[in-house]
Amino acid sequence: MTFANKISKNHDGMMFLTSFSFLLVGPLLLLIPLLLYLSIKIPGFLLSPEYLESESFLFDSLIADAAAKVIMIAFFAVIFFKELKENLIRFGKDWASNLVYIIGGIVVMYGLMLVLGLIYTVLGIEGDSANQQIIINATNSPIKPFMFFSTVIAAPFIEEMIFRKFLFGFCEKTLKMSKWVSLIVSSLIFAAIHVITDIDSLVFIFQYLALALVISLSYILSRKNIFVPMGIHFINNLISFIQITL
Numbered sequence: 001m002t003f004a005n006k007i008s009k010n011h012d013g014m015m016f017l018t019s020f021s022f023l024l025v026g027p028l029l030l031l032i033p034l035l036l037y038l039s040i041k042i043p044g045f046l047l048s049p050e051y052l053e054s055e056s057f058l059f060d061s062l063i064a065d066a067a068a069k070v071i072m073i074a075f076f077a078v079i080f081f082k083e084l085k086e087n088l089i090r091f092g093k094d095w096a097s098n099l100v101y102i103i104g105g106i107v108v109m110y111g112l113m114l115v116l117g118l119i120y121t122v123l124g125i126e127g128d129s130a131n132q133q134i135i136i137n138a139t140n141s142p143i144k145p146f147m148f149f150s151t152v153i154a155a156p157f158i159e160e161m162i163f164r165k166f167l168f169g170f171c172e173k174t175l176k177m178s179k180w181v182s183l184i185v186s187s188l189i190f191a192a193i194h195v196i197t198d199i200d201s202l203v204f205i206f207q208y209l210a211l212a213l214v215i216s217l218s219y220i221l222s223r224k225n226i227f228v229p230m231g232i233h234f235i236n237n238l239i240s241f242i243q244i245t246l
Contacts, residue, residue, distance in 0.1 A: 012170035019072065019162050026068030027061065034060060062138060062146045069154035076161050084226070091227045098222055102231040105218045109236065112210040120203075129201035129208075131194050139244045152241050156233035163190045163212070164219050164229050179220055187212035211236060 077084065091098050128136065138147040163186055171182035191208035195201040215229040222228035
């Protein structure tokens with residue numbers, strides 16, 4: 001049994017907590033040296049609201065976020081190389097059905113989004129979640145290339161490893177939940193994490209839940225081939241990025 005298989009079989013919960021924690025605090029850890037340097041060079045600058053509210057802070061934060069994601073991608077690629085390679089080979093052998101799952105997933109997801117949009121309109125709910133607004137602001141700024149990498153390239157790979165492979169696997173293999181209960185639990189946690197930082201954004205949880213449910217279902221239908229949910233996630237984020245840009 002390979003090291004990656006041992007991790008997958010016995011430590012999905014640990015991998016989920018560790019990788020998710022680094023996803024949250026990794027950018028801050030990488031940003032701290034820069035902030036310390038600037039605080040020495042410019043005394044009192046950290047206490048200046050002008051910096052914390054400036055485009056420079058957003059730029060520095062996004063660079064740190066991108067760097068953290070590069071580290072995570074490299075870690076997953078090395079530790080789970082054989083498993084990812086096996087998934088890629090299986091994807092190629094079943095490419096027709098996998099493309100159906102990806103395209104079908106996109107169609108179903110946008111159908112759900114349309115229905116949710118109509119419901120929000122009827123209820124008089126406007127705007128976007130805080131997470132989405134941050135993405136919109138960053139995409140429409142000079143740091144667009146970093147935002148493209150973080151949201152379109154890195155996020156689908158990293159988040160699918162964390163929420164589908166590790167969290168779904170933990171629910172199913174360690175907690176002995178059925179695959180359908182695992183689907184619901186992992187989807188709810190995925191959706192909640194995207195809105196939990198802002199109480200006003202909780203109403204938008206259903207948008208993320210629709211994405212999570214479709215992606216998780218595609219993971220089950222594809223016999224847990226991680227590249228299928230990654231494909232849906234990638235296309236969804238790419239479309240969103242193009243819409244924001246245009």
